[in-house]
Amino acid sequence: MKFGVDYYPEHWPEERWAVDARLMREAGIQIVRMAEFAWAKMEPEEGNFDFGWLDRAIETMGREGIKTVLGTPTATPPIWIIEKNPDMLPVNNEGLRLGFGGRHHDCQSNAYYRQHVKRFVTVMARHYSDNPNVIGWQIDNEFGNSHLNLCMCDSCKEAFHKWLEKRYGTIENLNKAWGTVFWSQTYSRFDQVPVPLPTPNAHNPSLLLDWKRFASDLIVDFQRQQVEIIRKECPHHFITHNFMGFADKVSYFDLAKDLDFISHDQYPMLFSKGKYPVSPPSRLAATLDLMRGIKQKSFWIMEQQAGPNGWETMSHSPRPGQLALWTYHSVAHGADAVVFFRWRTCLFGTEQYWHGILPHSGEPERRYEEIKKAIQELAPVMDYFKGGLPDSEVGILYSYDQNWAFQIQPHHHELDYKEHLLGYYEAFYDANIPVDMLSEEQDFSKYKLLIAPLLFLVKPELVRKLEDYVKNGGHLVLTMRSGVKDWNNAVIPETLPGYLSSLTGIRIPEYDCLVGIEQAVRWNASGLYDLTEPVSKWADIINLNGANALAYYVKDYYRDTPAITMNCYGKGITYYVGTELGPEIMKKFITYATCKADVHQIIISPEGVEVTRRKGVDGYYIFVLNHTAISQALEIDSGWQNVLGAENLKGNKLVLEPYGTAIFRAC
Ligand code: GAL
Ligand code: ZN
Numbered sequence: 001m002k003f004g005v006d007y008y009p010e011h012w013p014e015e016r017w018a019v020d021a022r023l024m025r026e027a028g029i030q031i032v033r034m035a036e037f038a039w040a041k042m043e044p045e046e047g048n049f050d051f052g053w054l055d056r057a058i059e060t061m062g063r064e065g066i067k068t069v070l071g072t073p074t075a076t077p078p079i080w081i082i083e084k085n086p087d088m089l090p091v092n093n094e095g096l097r098l099g100f101g102g103r104h105h106d107c108q109s110n111a112y113y114r115q116h117v118k119r120f121v122t123v124m125a126r127h128y129s130d131n132p133n134v135i136g137w138q139i140d141n142e143f144g145n146s147h148l149n150l151c152m153c154d155s156c157k158e159a160f161h162k163w164l165e166k167r168y169g170t171i172e173n174l175n176k177a178w179g180t181v182f183w184s185q186t187y188s189r190f191d192q193v194p195v196p197l198p199t200p201n202a203h204n205p206s207l208l209l210d211w212k213r214f215a216s217d218l219i220v221d222f223q224r225q226q227v228e229i230i231r232k233e234c235p236h237h238f239i240t241h242n243f244m245g246f247a248d249k250v251s252y253f254d255l256a257k258d259l260d261f262i263s264h265d266q267y268p269m270l271f272s273k274g275k276y277p278v279s280p281p282s283r284l285a286a287t288l289d290l291m292r293g294i295k296q297k298s299f300w301i302m303e304q305q306a307g308p309n310g311w312e313t314m315s316h317s318p319r320p321g322q323l324a325l326w327t328y329h330s331v332a333h334g335a336d337a338v339v340f341f342r343w344r345t346c347l348f349g350t351e352q353y354w355h356g357i358l359p360h361s362g363e364p365e366r367r368y369e370e371i372k373k374a375i376q377e378l379a380p381v382m383d384y385f386k387g388g389l390p391d392s393e394v395g396i397l398y399s400y401d402q403n404w405a406f407q408i409q410p411h412h413h414e415l416d417y418k419e420h421l422l423g424y425y426e427a428f429y430d431a432n433i434p435v436d437m438l439s440e441e442q443d444f445s446k447y448k449l450l451i452a453p454l455l456f457l458v459k460p461e462l463v464r465k466l467e468d469y470v471k472n473g474g475h476l477v478l479t480m481r482s483g484v485k486d487w488n489n490a491v492i493p494e495t496l497p498g499y500l501s502s503l504t505g506i507r508i509p510e511y512d513c514l515v516g517i518e519q520a521v522r523w524n525a526s527g528l529y530d531l532t533e534p535v536s537k538w539a540d541i542i543n544l545n546g547a548n549a550l551a552y553y554v555k556d557y558y559r560d561t562p563a564i565t566m567n568c569y570g571k572g573i574t575y576y577v578g579t580e581l582g583p584e585i586m587k588k589f590i591t592y593a594t595c596k597a598d599v600h601q602i603i604i605s606p607e608g609v610e611v612t613r614r615k616g617v618d619g620y621y622i623f624v625l626n627h628t629a630i631s632q633a634l635e636i637d638s639g640w641q642n643v644l645g646a647e648n649l650k651g652n653k654l655v656l657e658p659y660g661t662a663i664f665r666a667c
Helices: 014-027 052-063 079-084 111-128 154-168 171-178 205-233 252-256 281-295 322-332 366-378 400-408 417-430 460-471 498-504 583-596
Strands: 003-006 031-034 067-071 134-138 238-240 263-266 299-305 335-341 394-397 435-438 449-452 475-479 506-513 519-523 531-544 548-553 562-569 572-577 579-581 609-616 619-626 632-635 641-644 653-656 661-666
Touching (some): 031 052, 031 335, 079 111, 205 238, 205 252, 263 281, 263 335, 281 299, 299 322, 322 366, 322 619, 400 417, 417 579, 460 498, 460 572, 475 498, 498 562, 506 562, 519 583, 548 583, 572 583
Parallel strands (some): 003 335, 031 067, 067 134, 134 238, 394 435, 394 449
Antiparallel strands (some): 506 531, 519 531, 519 548, 531 579, 632 653, 641 661
16 A cells, blocks of 8 residues: 545546546555545435445445545534534634634534534444455544634633643642733632633733643544544554644644554645745655654655645646655655545635646546656555665754744744754755654654754753763754743743753853844854854853853854854763854854764765665665756765666766656665
8 A cells, every 4th residue: 555546536426436446546546535524425414324425436446456544524514513503613813703614613622513523433433444445544634724723712711721720730830830920810710711812912921832732632632532433443444644744733743642653745835835836845855754753653645746736826837757756755754655635636616726636627647647657666666665764863853832932932023943943954954864853752862963943941851851862972952042941931040041051061141132133153163263154033142161162153242252052961962052043054063063973964965956765674775856957967875776767877877857766775
């Protein structure tokens, strides 16, 4: 089971299904995902179930050897459910109750809705538990999508109060943790605590952070209800959910715990916002690495872009070769299966212009042929590295809590947790150094170099874990605004970086927000002032307390004071970067730190050509990916054997066509 499509039999006449199934089989498709939005079709009125059409669709697919992944349709409760209980429509952060007509018009804490979910999912799971053509389940669809700033209804408010009571035990503890003495916000009961609806000024940052945590936990709990039903009814089926990369409404680390493996939806042209036709390849790679990092495990792509995207406005048409390249890219970063969204472009509804493999006409054209060819090439080799990870020597900590805390208080209006983190990621990406993303809970010890960006919130266990990591020889990079707050989002009364002081060997008595100020640093690690490069957003003003300086600020009253430091601690090193580095100084710094940590790059490649790897049974599988529209040449390692795409190798010189790819084996 390696390649699939998202299929909506309910959108097409039944006579067409067999034609689709045949075309799919001819293209090498072995999986379909179906039914995730088809509640109204499966239960047109309460208790009146109609699975007949879906049974026949599954059967039609099965005849061509295609297995089905079923989606639970809980992102689209039908109108009759809403009519019976309009209270389950969600309330947004302006207090407005949203209406029926799109999808995800559900409040996930609503007891009545939960009842319906339980009832429907149980019936559906029972119906399909023994169907030989059904292999697994996707719960709901893209949790957190369309749940922006939701839901602030009374039911969610009550659930929030219960959540707070569980977390704090007594209201006195909450008052203390949040500092509610400020502006007379002291509560005497949990049920007095507001949800963050508009208030004349701004809410308490501790309340806001807990609200985000609560909203995340609610989604995890909503999913768990369905997971429990399906585990019981369908013990032989896998359970997954389709994630959305860097989306942040729910902690994917938490959401993934109940799943067998995670899936992800990869749309390279989706987040381009008109500026670039395609998201920069490093972003696409980072997204895939985060998805692999969620469980430190290979994953599925449940929706891989298959044509131009568009609801109201549209993306470019993927250029010849791009759809294949992106398929290889997903596989290169850890996908064991790739399911394309969608099979055929829809004739009606919101997604009329969200193109599938087939155009509106249903006639196989260029995109069909390109994807078919990519499947035919990849399918035979994918078992060689199934489950394989890149064996990264570098890890980057990714934290929902830190991200949320900076969303609440960005300090500088342009400071963004994800962008700051990606600045580091990109330096490794450009050097073809594989990177893992991981959570604060995962194992640090296997990494030679660990980046913990913007470690704003700290707790004692985390500080100890980082100290042990460095003591035992790890090299750690901490960045600006580290050690500022406790886990409740209240400031720690210590000279910064607080509990991280002995690890870093520095004191930060002052800092400067660089809004409207140009600042730069000069790199001085080699003893010569050999590079002066811009930095931005923030400047921690650092006193050395055992550490050495690697770079200095060049302007203002703190000119010539350290901006980047390095401290030997136990057998390892801690770096502290007091500002946001521009790309040149970042490159310099990362080259220095990787060299010290003895981190290896796979190979040097021209700009726009990515090289990454997966471990296989008999060595590493190296993927070379040309993300550019021109052909590119590079020298490969003489020990590499061609697996795919490098038949025309001249000596060690590999020439890739525009968007071309190759796979090698390195033993
Ligand atoms: C995804 C979603 C799909 C479809 C697609 C195109 O986010 O999971 O159901 O809506 O986008 O818009
Ligand atoms: Zn609600």
